[in-house]
Amino acid sequence: MKYIGIDIGGTNLKAGLVDDRGTVLATKKEKIAQIHNAEALAWAMVSMTQELASAAGVPLDQIKSVGVGVPGTVEIHSGSLLYTCNLPLRNVPLRRLFHRYLHLPLYIENDANCAALAEYYVGAGRDSKRFVTVTLGTGIGGGIVHNGKIYHGSNGMAGEVGHMSIVHNGLDCPCGRKGCWEQYASATALKRMTREAVECHGDSILAQVVAENGGVISGQSAFIAARRGDAVGQAVCDEYIAYLAAGITNLVNIFQPDTLAIGGGVSNEDEECLLKPLQRLVARDSIPCPAEKKTKIVTAQLGNQAGIIGAALLGKKKR
Ligand SMILES: [Zn+2]
Structure with missing residues (x-):
C-alpha cells in the first residue's frame, strides 16, 4: 500500500507519495499564497493526491490514506484544522470538505507530531x-x-x-x-x-x-x-x-x-x-x-x- 503525506509549510503546500517503509516516491508542491479559503485548501489536497497517484501509476484504491501535517492546532478526531499561522483560516472541517471530492481516510495532525512519528517509524527512533x-x-x-x-x-x-x-x-x-x-x-x-x-x-x-x-x-x-x-x-x-x-x-x-x-x-x-x-x-x-x-x-x-x-x-x- 501507498500513502499520501501533505505538509502545510510557510510558503508551499508540499505533498508526497510514500510507501510502507517511509520512502518518498514522488513529491509535488503548490504555493500556499494561492489558497484563500477552506474549499481551496481541500481541493488542493484532493488534486495533489490524484496527480501524485496518477503520475506514479498507482490506482487510487491502492492509496491507504492521506495525512496532513499542520503547524498549529488541530482536532484529530473530527479531522479539523482549528488554527495555523500559515493560512488565514480558522475552524476548517478539513476531513468533511476533502470527502466531498475523494473518499480516502484523511488524518490531520500537528506538524511537530508528524515529524516525531516519521522519526519513530523510519528515522532516529526506529x-x-x-x-x-x-x-x-x-x-x-x-x-x-x-x-x-x-x-x-x-x-x-x-x-x-x-x-x-x-x-x-x-x-x-x-x-x-x-x-x-x-x-x-x-x-x-x-x-x-x-x-x-x-x-x-x-x-x-x-x-x-x-x-x-x-x-x-x-x-x-x-x-x-x-x-x-x-x-x-x-x-x-x-x-x-x-x-x-x-x-x-x-x-x-x-x-x-x-x-x-x-x-x-x-x-x-x-x-x-x-x-x-x-x-x-x-x-x-x-x-x-x-x-x-x-x-x-x-x-x-x-x-x-x-x-x-x-x-x-x-x-x-x-x-
Ligand atoms: Zn512560550
Whole structure:
C-alpha cells in the first residue's frame, strides 16, 4: 500500500507519495499564497493526491490514506484544522470538505507530531518504543511517541516543549509567558545571541564570519567562528548549548525516553561542536541512572522530509 503525506509549510503546500517503509516516491508542491479559503485548501489536497497517484501509476484504491501535517492546532478526531499561522483560516472541517471530492481516510495532525512519528517509524527512533523529538527552528517543536502512539494529552495540544519556562521572569514569549525555552534554544534565539555578540565585539572573528556572509547572521555563524578558534563565537555556542541542555535535561527527567532526537537546521552542526557537548551536559545534569538505561540523545535523520513522511504514516497503524 501507498500513502499520501501533505505538509502545510510557510510558503508551499508540499505533498508526497510514500510507501510502507517511509520512502518518498514522488513529491509535488503548490504555493500556499494561492489558497484563500477552506474549499481551496481541500481541493488542493484532493488534486495533489490524484496527480501524485496518477503520475506514479498507482490506482487510487491502492492509496491507504492521506495525512496532513499542520503547524498549529488541530482536532484529530473530527479531522479539523482549528488554527495555523500559515493560512488565514480558522475552524476548517478539513476531513468533511476533502470527502466531498475523494473518499480516502484523511488524518490531520500537528506538524511537530508528524515529524516525531516519521522519526519513530523510519528515522532516529526506529529502534525505540518511547521516543521524543525536539525540532529547533523559528521556535521549538516537540513530539512524544509512546509505543507507536503520539501522546496528545486530553485536548490534542500536548508536546509544546518550546513553551516550558526555563528562566523565571525571563524573556517575553508570544505565547504570553516569560522565559520559554524557545526564547533561548531555538534557531531564532541562537541568531539573536550571535547578533548581540557581533554588536559587542565588532573586531571578532565572529563579526568577520558574518561580514563574509554578506552581513547575514545564520545559525551556523557562531559555530564557524568557534571552529576558527574565536573565543567570542565559542562563548555564543557554549551559552546556546547550555540553554539547549537545560530543556533537554528536563525532557529526559520527565519522560525518560529510550531515545531523544534533535532536528531542525541547527542539528546539522558538526557532532563535536553540538551533539557531544550537549550529551555531556545532559549526562551531568539529568537524574543519575545506569548507563545502559540512559536516554540516547541523537540527531534526527529525515531532515525536512520528516513532515511529509510522518503525515503519510499517520494512517499506517491504528493510532
Ligand atoms: Zn512560550
